[in-house]
Amino acid sequence: MAKTKNKRPDGRKPSEMRKIEMEAGVIPNAVGSARFKIGDTEAIVGVYGPRELHPRKIRLADQGLLQCNYDLMSFSVSDRKRPGPSRRDRELSLVSSNALSNLVFLDKYPTQVIDVFIQIPQADAGTRCAGICAASLALADAGIPMKGLAGSISAGAIGDTVVLDLTKEEEDWADGATDIPLTYSPKTGFITHLQLDGEISKKNLFKAIDMGVKAAEKIVDMQEKTLKEKYKGGAVE
Amino acid sequence: MKEYIKKIGKEGLRVDGRGFEDFRDIKIETGVAKKAEGSALVTFGKNKIMAGVKMDLAEPYDDSPDEGSLMVSFEEAQIAHSEWEGGRPRNEAVEIARTVDRGIRESGMIDFKKLCVKEGELVWKVYIDVYPFNYDGNIIDGSSLAAIAAILNARMPKRKGNKVLYNELSNKKLPVTKTPLTTTFVKIGEYIMVDPNLNEESVMDARLSISTSGKESINAMQKSGDGGFTPEEVKEMVEKSFKIRKVIEKAIKGVK
DSSP states (O other), X not given: OOSSTTOOTTSOOTTOOOOEEEEEOOOTTSSEEEEEXXXXXXXXXXXXXXXXXXXXXXXXXXXXXXXXXXXXXXXXXXSOOOSSOOHHHHHHHHHHHHHHHTXXXXXXXXXXXXXXXXXXXXOXXXXXXXXXXXXXXXXXXXTOOBSOOOEEEEEXXXXXXXXXXXXXXXXXXXXXXXXXXXXXXXXXXXXXEEEEEEEEXXXXXXXXXXXXXXXXXXXXXXXXXXHHHHTTXXXXX | OHHHHHHHHTTTOOTTSOOTTOOOOOEEEEOOOTTSSEEEEEEETTEEEEEEEEEEEEOOOTTOTTOOEEEEEEOOOGGGOTTOOOSSOOHHHHHHHHHHHHHHHHHTXXXXXXXXXXXXXXXXXXXXXXXXXXXXXXXXXHHXXXXXXXXXXXXXXXXXXXXXXXXXXXXXXXOBOOOOEEEEEEEETTEEEESOOHHHHHXXXXXXXXXXXXXXXXXXXEEESSSXXXXXXXXXXXXXXXXXXXXXXXXXXXXX
């Protein structure tokens, strides 16, 4: 696929994302919630809180805690995953919490917790990024004061071609693909989540970061539009 | 502490007298655990981190029938730090193990095809377990270095059919192709420094670990902590990691 330089298995251009759908307010019980779909990857997020944090000893005296729980659902992948948190799930819970904590004014909620539950019902690569995108939207939907929204996307390389938003098929490409999931918030100017695995040159890495940041900006624009659409009549309970 | 670190940071100073780009002196001993197939003890600052390699024969995974496999674990041993509580590993410990694992795996350091005994039936599994004895910050670089030194130190055990003869190590080394190295930076206020000590790490805003192999390749990155970096800061750290890597290379050179 890298040989025919500008063609990818699904016909996208290197810098083209898959089709994105998003919606805010999908879980009635949650304070805020959202669904984010990119290609065949989907995340559903519910936000609960700010509320009391248990156990008491992990409470922070001067600020609240934002706590994500990432759950790749058992039937979301071809080979059934054993339900419950895997080591990967637990790492991604932490990574997602770190990606989002910086966006929220946590100093407004000393000793409290904001719980962010990320469910992945369908996975075709880029699930942590879809989860973070949905969480950004859900936190805003919950009316929690934020410094800004965040866009999250996986950039990377297939062979020597830098590409955006890899599918599972592309990630598994036999000659090696590099995956660089990142989260960027245009309002703060910060990358709050960045991971890489594979093998990539410095030049291509820098190109991929620029491509990812640009795409994150685009996703944030879409999030803003979605929120404005939902709340155009004012926020009513 | 954070205010103090930021205050002296203005003059380019750090609490232990280092410059922002100075890695602490590293000492590596190998063969420190005789029953392990390979082992190493890495010391820098007040860090003491031990890693051991154990190997086993097992059926390969379905998606890689002709390849051996790797499993890295990290124990927050309570001997090493008063704030580690034991019991089920915290998510932070899982993240450390998985970051070390990716640095090794993604660089292709180990040629897993050469760990295949019989395709689809029997392969070697490599278990690397990392235990700090004393924790003084930058546990990711320390664990990664200990793991890599232990791999370089390891010898293949002999086997009889599908049974491992653990007490009879061969002279054969593990099939190693290159040496990935990890450099970790933290950001405190506006200052970015490499190889954070415990004081620095406990007040950091954000952290980035970068695994490189050779002159040009980046194999793994992991951002942690709840702060952020600008895209430019990320690029600068990548540039610096290739420079700082040379210091760590010196420490691991000749390790066997």
